[in-house]
Amino acid sequence: MRKPSAFRLAAIVLAMSAALVAASAASAMSRIKDLAAVEGVRQNQLIGYGLVVGLNGTGDTLNNSPFTKQSLQAMLERLGVNTRGANLRTANTAAVMVTANFPAFATQGTRMDITVSALGDSKSLQGGTLLATPLLGADGEIYAVAQGSVAIAGFTAEGDAAKMTRGVPTVGRIANGALIEREVNTQLRNLKQLRLALRNPDFTTSRRIAAAINDFMGANTAEPTDPSTVVIQVPARYAGNMMQLMTEVEQLRVEPDQNAKVVIDERSGVIVMGKDVRVSTVALAQGNLTVTITEQPVVSQPQPFSNGETVVVPRTGLKVDTGAGNKLALVKEGVTLRELVDGLNALGIGPRDLISILQAIKAAGALQAEIEVM
Structure with missing residues (x-):
């Protein structure tokens, strides 16, 4: 068996390296289908008001919820039951709002x-079971009717002296719970142009999308009009066949661009930084003031045959740590996101302190990114 020559080994290594580079480049690219949506092809929100019955005593208190009482009486009257003037005391009914996204x-x-x-x-x-509830659109027309058994993810359990609630037991879902009664007419067949709306508006991304479409079509049919819109003039060969055009365009791959941004949620301490975040040369130090208080009470006994009493004498230990060991750290210019995170972690900085440090670096003009506080 012949051993491969050095030339063949080098060729194999180069081929594998090229394949890895191509794979990494392809993984960074996204389909136009995931970056933009066709203008006009979207969901519509529906809303309705209804009643949930069959609750095990966990429904609305009719004296405190007059709308529930009125709705219950009106429903019973439509079914031929007269309850006007009667004292309704049921606790098995609840008034609910029903929402849905019309696809x-x-x-x-x-x-x-x-x-x-x-x-x-x-x-x-x-x-509970939701009774037949019409769902209305923004134009006041009924587009669907909802009904079915409500499934919730939370629960409430209580006794005489304790109560436990997990999740939100007052919100539930009904899978396939609404039946569509009216369609929304969306005419795509005879369109002369197609407008793509970017989910994350960006000048560079919209231009790259237009360039990818033009390369595929072989003509200048796509043009970015603004950071969030790309207009496609329907070629003659796709006239009357918008489905084929949309299917081929949405499968094209483009590498999206994004702004350097740091997103901060102060309530939970979550920090998300984009890959293009850069920091200019800056020196920073972080110190903590920690106060530790310990209580070690001591029992004081009286002398024998005396009239004294046994008492507990408090003894408090107080320790203050100003974090004097923390030194001034230098962050060099143009560091990457990984180097920035590694450097801040080396200082032993927690998420809460990191939020303050990032805001201070931004105030000093050394953070080349936008900070968004949620």
């Missing part, structure tokens, strides 16, 4: 998921 191109007779949320002082919707 694009949804056809009559198909189903969609809905969310049910308590409106009154109901304690839980567990085990």
Whole structure:
């Protein structure tokens, strides 16, 4: 068996290196389908008001929720039951708001998921059934009707002296709980141009999308009009066949660009930094003031045969640490995100202190990124 020559080994290594580079470049690219949406092809929000029945005593208190009482009486009257003037004391009914997202191109007779949320002082919707509820759009027209058993993720358990609640038992979902009764007409067949709306507006990304489409079409059919919109003039060969055009365009791959940004959530201490975040040369130091208080009470006994009493004498130990061991650190210019994170972690800085440090670096003009506080 012949051993491969050095030349062949070098060729194999170069081929493998090229394949790895190509794979890494391809992994950084995204489909246009994931970067932009076709203008006009979107969801619509629906809302409705209804009643959930069958609750195990966890429904609305009718005296505190007059709208629930009125709705219950009106529903019973439509069913031929007269309750006017009667004293209703049921606790098994709750007034709810029903919301849903009407999908694009949804056809009559198909189903969609809905969310049910308590409106009154109901304690839980567990085990309840939503009665037929019309769902209206922004134009006041009925587009779907919802009904079904409510499924919740939380629960409430209580006794005489203790109560435990996990999750939110007053909000639930009904899978395929709404039946679509009206369609939204979206005419795509006879369009002369197609508008793509970027989910994250950016000048560079919109230009790259237009360039990828033009390269695929072999003509200047796409043009970025602004950071969030790319207009495609429908070529003659796709006239009347928008489905084929959209299918081919959305599979093209583009490397998206993004602004250097640091997102901070002060409530939870979460910090997210983009890969393009850079820091100019800056020196920083971080010190903590830690006060430790310890209590070691001592029992004082009286002398034998005396009239004294046994008492507990408090003894407090107080220790103050100003963090004098923390030194001034130098962050060099143009460091990468990994180097910045490693350097800050080496200082032993927690998320809360890191938020203050990033804001201070930004105030000093050394952080080349935008800070967004949630």
